[in-house]
Amino acid sequence: MAYEHILFDEADGIATITINRPQALNALHIGVIAEMIDAVDRVRDEGTARVLVLTGAGRAFCSGADLAGGGAGGGARRSGPPDAGAVLESHFNPLLERLFALPVPFITSVNGPAAGAGCSYALAGDIVIAAKSAYFLQAFVNIGLVPDVGSTWLLPRLAGRARAQAMMMLGERIPAETALDWGMVYKVVDDAELAAATRAVAEKLAKGPTRSYALIRQGIRECLDKPLSEGLMVERRNQLQAGRTADFVEGVSAFLQKRPAQFTGK
Template identity: 55%
Template sequence: MADYTDIRLAVRDGVAELTLDRPAALNALTLDMAAELEDAVARVSTDLAVRAVLLTGAGRAFCSGADLRGDAGGGATDVGESLERFFNPLLETLFAMPKPLVVAVNGPAAGAGFSLALAGDVILAGRSACFIQAFTKVGLVPDLGSTWLLPRQIGRGRAMALMMLGDRLSAERALDWGMIYGVEEDDALPAAARALAARLAAGPTRAYAMLRRAVRDGLEGGLADALARERADQREAGFTQDFAEGARAFLDRRAPVFTGA
C-alpha cells in the first residue's frame, strides 16, 4: 500500500480502515486529500485481502467540508473544475467499489463531509456527531452527490430544508429520519464500527458487490430495470461457492464460512 500525507490506510483482518487525517483542520478536504482518498479506494477495490472498507476521521471531527482556506475553495480555483477533476471522481470511485463501505461519523460532518458520509452503505455516528449542509452559508450549492443522495435518503421536504437552511442535524434525528443505521456512544464508536466492518468482511462479498451495484442502478432506473438487474445478479450469485456454502450451512444449522468465491 502507498504512503499518504492527508489520510491513513491500514488493512487488518480483511478490513481496510481509511482515516481522514488532518485533525487540526477538522479533516477539511483539500484537492490533495481527495486525490489520496480516491487512490486509496481504487487500491483497496482490487486488493483481494480487503473484503470490507471502513471510513472515519481522526480527532474530533469526521470532516468539516472543503478547505476554504486552501486549494479547494475560497476563490483560489474554479470550484466546478475542482469538482470535475478531484471530488466527483472520488465519489464515483466510492460507488463503483465492489466492497461494502462502513462510515463511522465521529464528529461534525459538514458540507462535502456530509456528502462523503452519505456514500456509506452502513453509517454509524457517535452521539455527539452532527450533520450540516453548510454550502449555502458560503454562497455555494450542495455537491459531492448531496442533491442526488439526500432526497432519496430522507425525502425531498427534509432534504430541501437542510440544504437551504444549513441547520445542524443531530445524530439522533438522523437515525430517526432513516439517514444512518445507528448511534453509538462516542467512546464506543470505533470498536462498534470495526466490529460491523469485520462482520461484513466475513460475509458473501461477491453478493455484496452485486447488491451495491443493483441499489445504485435501482436509484437511477425504474422497476423493470431493477427486476432485470436482480435476475442477472441472482443468476450469477446462484453459481458462487458462497451460495453453495450458505445453503449447506443453513441445512446443517451452522454459521456459514464465506470466502468470496
C-alpha cells in the same frame, strides 16, 4: 503513494481510511482527495480487503472543503472567470464514484461533524454509524454556493425532498439522532462506543459473501431510479451472478448441514 494527510490500515480483511488532519477538522483539499483516491483504488485492485471503513481523526469526521487551502477551487487554475466546479470534476466527484463502485461493502464511522463534502462522503456509506456528538451540515448557502459531491442526488433519497431541501437552503445542523429519525444513518451510539460498534459491523461484513454484497449495493442504486419491471430484471441478472459464486454453494451446504457458513468472498 506515501500518505501525508490520511492513515491507511488493513487487517483481518478490514481496510480503514482515516482522514488525518485533526487540526483542520479533517478539511479536504486536493492533496487529501488524491490520497483517498489512491487508497480506495488499493482496496479495489489488491483484492485482500473485504470491507472498507472511512472515518476521521480527532473530534471531526470531515468539515468539508478546505477553503483556506484551496479545497473549493484549488483545481481551477485557468484564465477567465473562476470555476468552483473544476475541482469537483477533477477530484471530489471521482472519489465519490469510486466509493460507489467498490466491489466490497463501505462503512462510514462518523465520529463528529460532517459538513459540506464531508457530509456527502459520510452519507455515501452502505452502512453509516454515527457518534451521538456527530452532526450533518449542508453549509454551502453560507458562502453562496450550492450543495455538491452528490448531495442533491443522495440527500433527497435518504431524507425526502422536503427535509433535504430545508437542510440545504437553511444551512442548519442536523444532529445524529435526528439524522437517524430521518433515515440518513443506520445507527447512533455513544461516542465511546463508536469504534467498537463500527468494528463489530466491519468484522461481520468481512466474513460474509463479498460478491453478494457488491451486487446488493449496486442493485439498490440501480433500482432506485427504475420502475418495478426493470428492477425485477436487475434482480434476475444479479441473482444469476450470485448463484454462480462459491459462497452460494457454501451457504447452501452450511444450511443443509446446520452449521455456520465459512464464506471466502468468492
